Amino acid sequence: MGKIQDTFRNIFKIHELRQRILYTLGLLVIVRVGAHITLPGIDSYLLSEAMANKTSNNLFGLYDLFVGGAFRNAAVFALGIMPYISSSIVIQLAGAVVPYFQKLQKEGEEGRKKITQLTRYGTVLISAFQALGIVTGVLLPLKVNGAPVVPAEIHGIGFVISSVLILTAGTIFMMWMGEQITDKGIGNGISLIIFIGIINRLPFAILDEIRLIDAGTRNIVIEIVILALLVLIIAGIVLVTEGTRRIPVQYAKRVVGRKVYGGVTQYIPLKVNTAGVMPIIFAQAIMFLPNTVLSFFPDSEFIQSIMPYFQYTSFTYSFIYAIMIVFFTYFYTAIAFNPQEVADTMKKQGGFIPGIRPGKQTSEFIDNILTKITLPGSIFLAIVAILPAFISRFGISGSFASFFGGTSLLIIVGVALDTLQQIESHLLMRHYDGFMKSGKVKGRR
Numbered sequence: 001m002g003k004i005q006d007t008f009r010n011i012f013k014i015h016e017l018r019q020r021i022l023y024t025l026g027l028l029v030i031v032r033v034g035a036h037i038t039l040p041g042i043d044s045y046l047l048s049e050a051m052a053n054k055t056s057n058n059l060f061g062l063y064d065l066f067v068g069g070a071f072r073n074a075a076v077f078a079l080g081i082m083p084y085i086s087s088s089i090v091i092q093l094a095g096a097v098v099p100y101f102q103k104l105q106k107e108g109e110e111g112r113k114k115i116t117q118l119t120r121y122g123t124v125l126i127s128a129f130q131a132l133g134i135v136t137g138v139l140l141p142l143k144v145n146g147a148p149v150v151p152a153e154i155h156g157i158g159f160v161i162s163s164v165l166i167l168t169a170g171t172i173f174m175m176w177m178g179e180q181i182t183d184k185g186i187g188n189g190i191s192l193i194i195f196i197g198i199i200n201r202l203p204f205a206i207l208d209e210i211r212l213i214d215a216g217t218r219n220i221v222i223e224i225v226i227l228a229l230l231v232l233i234i235a236g237i238v239l240v241t242e243g244t245r246r247i248p249v250q251y252a253k254r255v256v257g258r259k260v261y262g263g264v265t266q267y268i269p270l271k272v273n274t275a276g277v278m279p280i281i282f283a284q285a286i287m288f289l290p291n292t293v294l295s296f297f298p299d300s301e302f303i304q305s306i307m308p309y310f311q312y313t314s315f316t317y318s319f320i321y322a323i324m325i326v327f328f329t330y331f332y333t334a335i336a337f338n339p340q341e342v343a344d345t346m347k348k349q350g351g352f353i354p355g356i357r358p359g360k361q362t363s364e365f366i367d368n369i370l371t372k373i374t375l376p377g378s379i380f381l382a383i384v385a386i387l388p389a390f391i392s393r394f395g396i397s398g399s400f401a402s403f404f405g406g407t408s409l410l411i412i413v414g415v416a417l418d419t420l421q422q423i424e425s426h427l428l429m430r431h432y433d434g435f436m437k438s439g440k441v442k443g444r445r
Helices: 002-013 015-034 044-054 059-066 082-097 099-105 108-139 157-184 189-200 202-214 220-242 278-294 301-310 315-336 339-348 360-394 398-403 406-429
Strands: 244-251 254-256 259-261 265-271
Touching: 002 015, 002 406, 015 157, 015 189, 015 406, 059 189, 082 099, 082 108, 082 157, 082 278, 082 315, 099 108, 108 157, 157 189, 189 202, 189 406, 220 360, 220 406, 244 360, 265 360, 278 301, 278 315, 278 360, 278 406, 301 315, 315 360, 339 360, 360 406
Parallel strands: none
Antiparallel strands: 244 265, 254 259
């Protein structure tokens, strides 16, 4: 305990780190405040009653979890940061197949600025599209005992336009805050915004489950089994997130004048999950789109007949979701780690993997190992992500199941470890010990 206390004191001794943490906390407070400011004109009392059923154990409830209750409140931040993530997915996918985006990726800083600009434009379009779907497909039809949540006197095009503009502006503002946290704060801003929204639901999920246990509607044995499973899942997530396969690299001796260089063995750490939590976020953002599209057709019998297939508790949803996670794990790994660049750098520095020829064979060897260790990691991510859908079948409440399994847990652990790693880096640069005894987060140096 004393070690941890010393580390926290060291954090606030470093002026830059202290300013970054306070700046990040300040923006995250604004995110939480915006999640409680309801859109103008909506009856908040009727809204709370209507949304209690609308977000109960379905995809809307899962979406509400990601935005920290903002959807349930019909708040100005109801869309959350998911439209920005969806836009990022589209741009990154385009970078793999569209020559124009491939060219931008090779243009260095100028190319990255252009890609960022296009991502922002895409965010505006997706936000407006999703906002229109929520307003017309969710808010306007909402009624409680025949009383509309949106009063009849403002039930028109003016309300629709103003609400779409406010929701879109809310997402753009959150996108800006996320970028500011990444640049001037600590951690990845976009991931932290999702993280804080999920953490916000923790007390409510625990209290709901405790009330149900006290009321005798929950089997305490099942609860104990679920909690034991939770511990195993957390251990597995940490293992997958931190696990590495080290490849030895031998550097040949070189004599320059009287000095001898090389002759040492170093290691290339290949992570089991190079992509981190991004495949989960990407896949989840895309899985929200079908329900947004289907919400435009509330009176269509055909649309209503296929809606159950896109509920997150359905087998079809879980299967598609799992496949997408595996795909995005490999896709994001390919973006984050380039075996050809590693092989070329090793060759220039006189390094080689024992038994493997430098150049193309080294690249293929590294790529082969990376492919093999990524497969079990991606499958584990997929299984954990769809686990809440199966846990809820045992009578566990949707909020409890969503929080203590799957996507939420993966994001919490992944973002927490990434943020902690950045704090560790600042401490180590100033020669302070980190949270671990060795002065670093194991496996993340």
